[in-house]
Every structure is written in structure tokens, then in C-alpha cells.
Amino acid sequence: MLETVVSGIRFSNPLLLASGIMDETADSMIRISKSGAGGIVTKSIGMEEREGYENPVVYELPNGLGLLNAMGLPNPGIENYKNEIKNALKGGVPVIGSIFGKDAGEFLYLSKRMEDYGVHAIELNLSCPHAKGYGMEIGVDENLVEEIVNEVKKSVNIPVWAKLTPNTHKIVDIAKAAEKADALVLINTVRGMAIDVDARVPVLKNVYGGLSGPCIKPIGVRAVYEVYRETQKEIVGVGGILNGRDALEYIMAGAKAVQIGTAIYYRGVGVFHEIASEMREWMKKNKVSKIKELVGIAQVR
Numbered sequence: 253m254l255e256t257v258v259s260g261i262r263f264s265n266p267l268l269l270a271s272g273i274m275d276e277t278a279d280s281m282i283r284i285s286k287s288g289a290g291g292i293v294t295k296s297i298g299m300e301e302r303e304g305y306e307n308p309v310v311y312e313l314p315n316g317l318g319l320l321n322a323m324g325l326p327n328p329g330i331e332n333y334k335n336e337i338k339n340a341l342k343g344g345v346p347v348i349g350s351i352f353g354k355d356a357g358e359f360l361y362l363s364k365r366m367e368d369y370g371v372h373a374i375e376l377n378l379s380c381p382h383a384k385g386y387g388m389e390i391g392v393d394e395n396l397v398e399e400i401v402n403e404v405k406k407s408v409n410i411p412v413w414a415k416l417t418p419n420t421h422k423i424v425d426i427a428k429a430a431e432k433a434d435a436l437v438l439i440n441t442v443r444g445m446a447i448d449v450d451a452r453v454p455v456l457k458n459v460y461g462g463l464s465g466p467c468i469k470p471i472g473v474r475a476v477y478e479v480y481r482e483t484q485k486e487i488v489g490v491g492g493i494l495n496g497r498d499a500l501e502y503i504m505a506g507a508k509a510v511q512i513g514t515a516i517y518y519r520g521v522g523v524f525h526e527i528a529s530e531m532r533e534w535m536k537k538n539k540v541s542k543i544k545e546l547v548g549i550a551q552v553r
Contacts, residue, residue, distance in 0.1 A: 253532055254543050256290075258486055258508050259411035259434035261346050261372050263290035266543060267499065267524050270490055270513035271296050271350040271375065271415075274521070276327065278339030285343030288524035292340060293511060294333075296350040296377045297366075298386075299358055301329040311446055311455045318465020318492070319514055320446055322382040322458035325352060330365045337369040348413065352377040352386050356396075356403045363404045363412070373410055376400060376433075379417035379440035381462045388443065391417040394429040401430045411435065413488065416479075418471050419443045427479040435486040437511070438475045442468050465514040466492045473505050480506025480548055494518060496530025503543065504550035 254265040268291040274280040276295040285292060304326030311320045327333075330351075340347050349366035351374060353359040363374050378397055380387025390396050397414070404412050414430040415437035416423060427436055441462025446455045472491025480487055489502030490511040502510045515523045531543070540546060 253535060253541065254290075254528060256508050256543055258488060259373060259413070261291075261411060263346060263509060265290035265528050266503065266509035267527055268348070268488065268509055268511045269293055270511035271377065272323070273513040273516055276336070278336045278342075281340040281347070282343040284521060284524070285345045287521040288528055289345060289512070290509070291346040291348060292343065293348040293375055294337070294340070294350050294371075295327055296325055296352045296380070297327045297330050297333050297362065298325060298352050299330060299362065301332065302326050306457045308455060308457055311461070313446070313465070313467070316465075316518065317467040318463055319517065320444060320456065320461045320463050321441070322456045322461035324458065325380060325383045325386065330362050334369050337366070337371060341370055346372040348373045348375050350375040350377055350415075352380060352383070354385050354390070356400045359400045360403050360407055363408050367408045367410050371410065373413055373434070374404065374408065375413045375415050375437060376404065377415055377440075379415050379419075381417065381419055381441055381443035382458055382460050387440070388417045388419050391426065392420045392422075394422070394425055397426055398429040401433050405432045413437050415440055418468075418475055418491075423475055424478055424482045427483055427485065431483070431485075433485075435488055436479060436483075437488045437490060438479060439468070439472045439491050442471060464491070466494055468492045469498060469501075473501055476502055476507050477505040477551070481551055493527070496527050496534055499527055499531055500534060500546065503546050504548070506548040506551065508544070508547055
């Protein structure tokens with residue numbers, strides 16, 4: 253009922269772990285695999301080890317609206333990540349290797365290493381909103397996006413996913429620049445900040461961070477809807493998914509799968525089983541036998 257295929261990769265259900273949440277070590281990735289996730293996206297890995305920013309790096313918005321974070325892309329570096337991938341693959345679900353770089357050359361090297369390590373696909377992080385010289389700063393430039401995607405596609409034999417930023421008024425143009433990607437991932441966090449009015453300073457040490465959680469879901473759904481409408485590309489939706497109805501909303505907009513991140517903070521690691529159950533219940537009630545029947549169904553022609 254929930255089985256889906258994205259860029260030729262078969263997932264038992266469309267609920268994947270989003271990059272940046274419980275996905276740096278093999279043990280945590282296996283735990284998520286055993287908790288019902290259909291697939292795993294690793295922590296974004298770069299050329300060298302990074303410690304990330306100083307605390308505070310995470311701020312919870314009031315009223316359950318979401319989280320604001322500026323981690324600074326902490327990671328062990330690609331050369332130290334082989335064993336984590338090898339062991340994470342024992343979890344029994346597809347593993348997508350997320351990478352970030354400052355130019356096409358770095359993305360190319362990282363992609364080849366991830367392929368050597370055995371991942372099922374590569375996710376290009378072209379969208380982190382707070383790391384200087386990486387992510388969004390590259391991902392808003394159509395020419396750079398096109399160059400990176402094309403160079404990686406020519407050099408690896410596994411699917412390439414491009415994770416795009418919502419922090420642009422040209423998301424469809426950026427998506428078209430990433431035309432040769434096997435799938436698009438929409439969206440990453442939304443650039444924002446918060447100020448402690450009593451202390452009279454920004455709450456995050458980095459000042460700016462990425463906003464995730466329920467408050468960005470309408471942005472993510474709109475991005476998926478627009479890009480699917482204009483490109484018909486395979487899409488993985490991300491942003492503010494807390495329950496089965498949220499996931500179905502993304503799928504009806506055009507996504508074939510979705511990624512779950514902040515929901516783990518609110519509902520625990522069992523959220524994958526719970527959302528899958530909520531989706532099945534809705535599908536049975538509405539006499540839908542396969543999730544693929546709903547992909548893009550809300551598109552107004």
C-alpha cells in the first residue's frame with residue numbers, strides 16, 4: 253500500500269529520515285531504520301571534519317511552531333565516514349548519502365567516495381541556510397547548481413538527488429537548472445532568526461539559523477506543487493510533516509516520498525510507524541490501494 257519508488261530505488265514506505273536528525277552515527281541510523289523509516293538520509297558530510305558553531309545552536313519556537321537551528325554543518329569528514337555508512341547499511345533500508353561542498357570539484361570527490369562506500373543514492377546539499385560558502389549560497393545560483401549536478405551525474409553510477417533551498421524567489425528556475433538530477437528534494441530549512449528581548453541579543457550564537465517544523469509546511473507544499481507542475485520531476489518533499497495528513501498533503505502536491513526531521517523531536521522515533529499507520533488508515537477509509545495513485549492528484553490543470 254505504501255511502497256514507493258524514487259529514482260529506481262524501492263522504499264517499503266515513503267517516510268525517510270531527513271538529513272541532520274539522528275543520522276551521524278550508524279547506531280542512530282539503524283535505530284531509525286528499525287523504527288519504521290522507509291529510508292535514511294545521512295548527516296551532510298564534507299571534505300574535512302567540522303565542529304560546527306558554538307552554543308546555543310537550537311531554539312524552540314513557542315506554541316510548537318518549530319525549531320530554529322544553526323549547527324554549522326558539524327561532521328567527521330568524508331574520509332572518516334566509511335565505517336558509519338557500511339554499518340548503517342545493515343539497517344536493511346536504503347541509505348542516501350548527503351554531502352556538501354564549496355564547488356563542483358568538492359561535490360564530485362565527495363560523491364565518488366559516497367558511491368564507493370555503498371550508498372544507494374547521493375543527496376546534494378545545495379540549501380543549508382546558515383553555513384558561509386556552502387549550501388544556500390551556492391544553491392541560489394542557477395549556473396552553479398547546473399554545473400554541480402551535471403558534473404556529479406557524469407561521474408557516478410548511482411542516483412543523484414538535489415536538495416534545493418526555499419530561500420529564493422526563483423525555485424522553479426533553480427529546479428530546472430538541476431534538470432539532470434534524478435530527483436529533487438524540497439525543501440531545506442527557511443533562513444530566519446530570533447531575538448531574546450530581555451537579553452537584547454539574538455538567541456543563536458550564529459545569529460541566523462534555519463527554521464523547521466510545522467510553520468514551514470505551507471512553504472514546502474507550495475514549492476513541491478510549483479516544481480512538480482513545471483518540471484514533472486520526481487520529488488521528495490520535506491518540511492513540517494508531523495502526521496499522516498501532512499505527508500499525504502506533500503504527496504498530493506507531487507512528491508513520491510517525504511522526509512521526516514523535526515517531528516522526531518515532537519513525537520519520538522516511533523513517529524515513522526505512527527505516520528505510516530495514519531496514512532494507511534486514511535487510504536483505507538478513502539479506498540486508495542496504492543500511494544502512487546495520489547502523487548500530484550491535487551494539481552489543478
